Amino acid sequence: MRNWCARHPIGFMALYLVFYLACFAFLEKSILVPDLWVHCRLDDLIPFCKYAIVPYYMWFAWIPFTLFYILWRAPRADFWRVCLPLFAGMTLSLLFYLIVPNGLSLRPRSVPGTDIFAQAVRALYRSDTPTNVCPSIHVFNSVTLMLAYYRCSCFDAPRRRWMRPAAAVLCLAITASTMLLKLHSVIDVVFGILLALALDYAATVFQHEASPLGRQQRLARKQQRLPEWW
Incomplete structure (x- = not known):
């Protein structure tokens, strides 16, 4: 299976997409009354903004664009470096939803207006x-995607460096949109950031341990622990 995924990265992404959408649809239909209602005082201070629907929807295009761009332009190791924490975190999130069904009650009762933004929010x-x-x-x-832009070597080229600050701005805009549209609590955002940082660190450690330098360092540590008579 591992060799097949290495040879067919697009097929791997397609299979995971089917798995994720199927699991998410199951959770959406089966969890009607959450066990945990997420809310904090900061949520009440954040205003509703229908225009935030623009960066929110950009998320759906940003993910496939980034993955295919890195697959096309960057070394294959960089592609798997972003896929490992990305898909692991999405799977862990689905598992947490299953174990701790949660939800929120922040949405406005009505979204006034007949413009395209109000219609999109509704x-x-x-x-x-x-x-x-x-x-x-x-x-x-x-x-996770923003971190990938700053890590992947393909964005070191002068003509592509602008994509790094652009990714940071888009990340901030999408994060803010989840709260401005009342789709997520500040608590959801904080845990989403912490999960991304934790899995990115774990992927960095795994990548280092799997590298030739990491194997040499492990071998050196083992030799240092051996008794003198060995």
């Missing part, structure tokens, strides 16, 4: 239930 509210919110997958993915 459509989103109809299709997306206020459950399975903590940690925020929107935020987790955004932070």
Whole structure:
């Protein structure tokens, strides 16, 4: 299976997409009344903004764009370096939703206006239930992708360096949009960021241990621990 994934990265992404969408749809239909309601005082201080729907929807295009761009331009190791924490975090989030069903009650009772932004928000509210919110997958993915832009060597080229600050701005905009649209609590955002940082650190450690330098260091540590008579 590992060799097949290494040879077919696009097929691997497609299989995981099917798995993720199937699991998320199951959770959306099965968890109707959450066991845990997420809320904090900061949520009440954040105003609702229908224009935040623009960066929120950009998230859906940013993920495939980034993955395919890194697969096309960067070394294959950089592609798997972003996929490892990205897909692991999404899977862990789904598992947490299953173990601790959670939701929120922050959405406004009505979204006034007939403009395209108000209509888009109302459509989103109809299709997306206020459950399975903590940690925020929107935020987790955004932070993970932003870190990838600053790590991948393909963005070292002068003509591509602008993509790094652009990724940081987009990450901040998407993160803010989840709260401005009342789709996520500040708590969801914080845990999404923490999950991204934790898995990114774990992937860094794993990558170092799997590298030739890491294997040499492990061998050196083992030799240092051997008794003199050995």
